[in-house]
Every structure is written in C-alpha cells, then in structure tokens.
C-alpha cells in the first residue's frame with residue numbers, strides 16, 4: 001500500500017494550497033532549494049536536506065550490515081543495546097517495535113534502567129549512536145558499558161569488539177571509537193539533521209543488527225521519493241494539512257497508531273520531528289502522543305487528530321495517514337519541512353535545546369540546588385513554582401490532588417499540560433498512565449515524556465514554542481546509584497541535575513511548574529493513580 005493522506009472534515013483554505021503550488025514548493029524541495037524557509041534559515045537549510053536522498057544513498061550500507069550481523073551472530077552476540085538520544089534512537093525504536101524484533105533502547109540517565117540494560121553481557125553488542133558525538137547521556141552510558149564488560153573479565157580488545165559506533169565524520173565520538181578499537185564505525189551523512197535521520201545509518205544500523213530487513217524499509221521510502229516533486233503528492237498534502245490546521249487555530253497534533261496498523265509507536269518518533277522542527281519563536285505545532293485514537297486529552301478545538309497506518313477516524317477534523325513505515329518516515333519529514341514554511345520558521349534548527357543542557361552543566365559544577373518540599377504526603381514530596389501551589393492547602397490529606405488541580409487550572413487558554421517523568425521507563429512504566437488520568441480532568445491537551453529523553457524532543461517546544469504550558473515534573477528516589485566512570489558525577493546526580501536544569505529553564509520563563517518527588521517510586525505512583533482515578 002502506498003503512502004496516502006485521508007482527511008476527514010479538515011478544511012484547508014484553497015489559498016494556502018494554491019500559494020504553495022504557485023511557489024513550486026514540491027519541486028523546489030526535492031531540488032534542495034535552501035531558500036524555501038527565508039534568508040535567515042538558508043545557511044542551515046543548505047546543509048540539512050540530505051534526507052531527501054537517503055532512500056537511494058543508504059543502500060550502500062545494507063550489505064555491510066548483513067555481513068556484520070552474521071559476524072556477530074557467529075560469535076553468539078545476538079542481544080543489541082542502543083545507546084542514543086533523540087534522533088539517534090527514536091527511529092530504531094519504532095522500526096524494531098514494528099518489525100517485532102527485540103532492541104534494548106537506552107535513552108535515559110536513570111541509574112536503575114541503565115543498570116538493568118547491562119544484563120546478559122556475554123551475548124551483548126552495544127551500538128553507540130550520536131551525531132554530534134558529544135551527548136552526555138550517550139557518553140555516560142558508553143563509559144558504564146566499558147566498565148561492565150571489564151568487570152565481566154573482557155580485555156581491552158574484546159571490549160572494543162563489543163561496540164559498534166554511528167556518528168558524523170570528524171565527531172569526537174569517531175575519535176573515541178578509533179581509540180577504543182570499536183568493531184565497526186558507521187559514518188552518517190553530515191547533511192542530515194538528527195530528527196531527519198531515520199533512513200540514514202542512525203536508523204538502519206541498530207535496526208539491521210537487531211534483525212530488521214532495512215532494505216525493505218528503503219524500498220518503501222523510495223516508492224514515495226519518486227513522487228515527491230509532483231504537485232499534489234500525498235506528503236505535500238500532509239504538510240498542507242498540518243500548516244492549514246495551524247493557521248486555523250489547531251496548533252496541537254494528536255498522534256495515534258491506527259488499531260489496524262502494524263506500525264507501533266510512530267508518535268514517539270514523529271513527536272521529536274514535529275516539536276523540535278516547529279516549536280520556536282513563540283510558535284509551533286505541539287505533538288500529543290496518544291495511547292490510542294480514542295484516548296482522552298485531545299478533544300479540544302485547538303487539536304487535530306492524526307492516525308498513522310489507518311484511514312481517518314470518524315472524529316472531525318482528523319487525518320488518516322496510511323502507508324508502510326519507510327514511506328511514513330520520509331512523508332512526515334517532507335510534510336514537516338512544508339509546514340515549517342507555512343509557519344514561517346526554520347525547521348532545521350533547535351535554538352532552545354541547549355538551555356536546559358547549559359543549566360545541567362552548571363548544576364553539575366556547582367552542586368544540586370537545595371529545594372525543600374512544601375509538604376510530604378505519603379510517598380510524595382510536593383514542590384512547586386510559578387504560582388503552581390498558590391492557594392493550595394497542603395496540610396489537607398488530599399493535598400496532592402489539590403496541587404494537581406491547581407496546576408491544571410493554571411493552564412492558560414489554548415495551553416497544555418506537559419507531564420515529565422524522570423523515572424525508569426521499564427520499572428516505573430505505570431507513570432505513563434498519568435497522561436490519560438490527568439487528561440480526564442481537563443479539556444486541554446496533555447502530553448507525557450520520559451526525562452531526559454523528552455529534552456531532545458518536546459523540550460525545544462516547551463521553551464521555544466508558545467508560552468502556554470503548565471508542567472508536572474515527577475522525580476523519584478534512587479535506591480541503587482551507578483557511577484559514570486572517569487567523570488565527577490554519577491548517574492543519579494546527572495539525572496537530578498537534568499531535572500533541576502529543566503526546572504530552572506521553565507521557572508525562568510515564569511511557567512507554572514509542580515514538582516512531585518517520589519520517596520518510594522512504586523508507592524508514589526500508586527498513590528498518584530489512586531488520587532486521580
């Protein structure tokens with residue numbers, strides 16, 4: 001089935017469609033015309049359009065990957081762990097989930113989750129992926145794995161043979177890879193930004209090593225690539241729908257996997273693409289990843305629902321975006337670039353991502369802030385800023401729900417609530433239920449992100465997009481810390497510094513923020529579920 005967009009009840013002004021046609025956007029995009037996003041974006045766009053060629057240029061890596069997978073299998077190395085953040089892990093996660101192939105994705109600094117990934121070391125190969133080669137989470141995980149392999153008795157050469165590296169040419173990681181004797185290094189096309197890299201080595205290497213037929217993925221994309229210069233092609237239609245909905249006031253995009261679709265977890269990938277590409281200069285499209293098309297939290301009249309892999313649902317307005325995964329990647333990248341032009345922003349930069357990172361680095365240097373709780377109820381410590389606790393009676397036994405309701409009522413018109421959980425995605429998976437539970441209590445859009453993963457995705461929108469968010473940060477006690485070898489911080493400190501750094505970035509903008517710290521993670525999550533149910 002080819003890539004197609006089915007719109008139900010979405011009226012796109014003819015003027016927008018005819019303007020894009022008159023400007024010859026489809027053909028100019030395929031010709032990599034860097035002027036499409038205005039003069040300020042031109043120099044960046046000139047080095048960020050390589051993703052259009054990937055369905056063809058990535059072919060060269062497929063045979064090499066098959067050989068490498070066979071080589072690893074012959075040595076009994078059949079468990080693949082991927083260390084990478086944002087664009088360096090989100091695509092392989094959806095590729096492997098969709099193919100039903102196991103891949104351990106490590107995009108966290110949670111000490112428990114990182115420790116748990118260091119299991120079955122005798123059959124493990126670690127893919128370290130970072131375009132910049134300088135991402136602290138990924139580098140810390142790499143260090144932890146080296147020390148775990150050493151503790152398991154492997155010598156330096158044997159340890160190097162357990163690593164496969166994906167990075168850009170000339171990055172610090174490419175040098176590290178050579179120094180540590182990594183088994184293989186894949187250098188990606190530097191003219192492709194992280195969130196547009198699904199069909200590059202970043203998407204393909206871990207997926208192929210885990211057992212996915214990545215050649216088929218490229219075939220799926222190539223079929224769409226051949227049509228992208230045509231006016232009225234379906235990816236252009238998707239871009240027009242996103243941009244048209246934005247102009248009509250629907251600046252939140254709810255994303256759900258179709259119930260009849262084989263594609264699993266597409267929203268988690270598209271979330272980064274859309275949030276980082278569009279959320280800047282006080283504008284943007286907020287992606288809201290839903291558990292299913294009828295999940296709560298996206299009913300408001302500022303939301304457009306898009307279902308991936310099935311036709312449009314009955315609800316209006318909505319989009320159904322059908323087609324295989326390889327085409328979905330390319331189609332949504334193209335549509336996001338088109339929407340970027342409609343919004344009048346540069347879809348290839350992420351100007352506000354560094355802010356929380358800089359705060360984190362400063363906190364790592366100066367020490368964690370002392371932040372005494374306003375109250376402690378059961379397994380939950382309550383802290384707040386930006387007026388989130390104004391008027392809340394924290395002595396009440398239901399102080400937690402009062403604080404949550406105060407936060408919800410602090411959401412401005414056309415605003416949203418972002419739940420940000422710096423927890424273990426496996427052991428504390430119950431935190432994921434908070435999104436729907438909170439969404440039932442408000443008509444506003446509610447998003448959920450695991451920290452620090454969302455910092456590389458919706459984090460850009462939170463800071464650079466419209467300042468209409470309210471924020472719930474959830475952190476948890478660390479029972480068993482894990483050192484980061486040869487660094488002067490451990491994982492627990494890094495995780496806490498990331499949470500504190502992001503709190504500071506949001507507080508500096510005066511955003512309402514409620515911080516709940518769980519002194520017992522399981523009990524605290526159960527308590528939250530109870531008070532919200």
Ligand SMILES: O=P(O)(O)OC[C@H]1O[C@H](O)[C@H](O)[C@@H](O)[C@@H]1O
Nearest residue numbers: 086087088130131132135194456
């Ligand atoms: O691949 P890396 O260089 O490690 O970058 C991982 C992520 O880091 C940053 O947060 C960027 O904003 C993301 O777009 C990127 O995907």
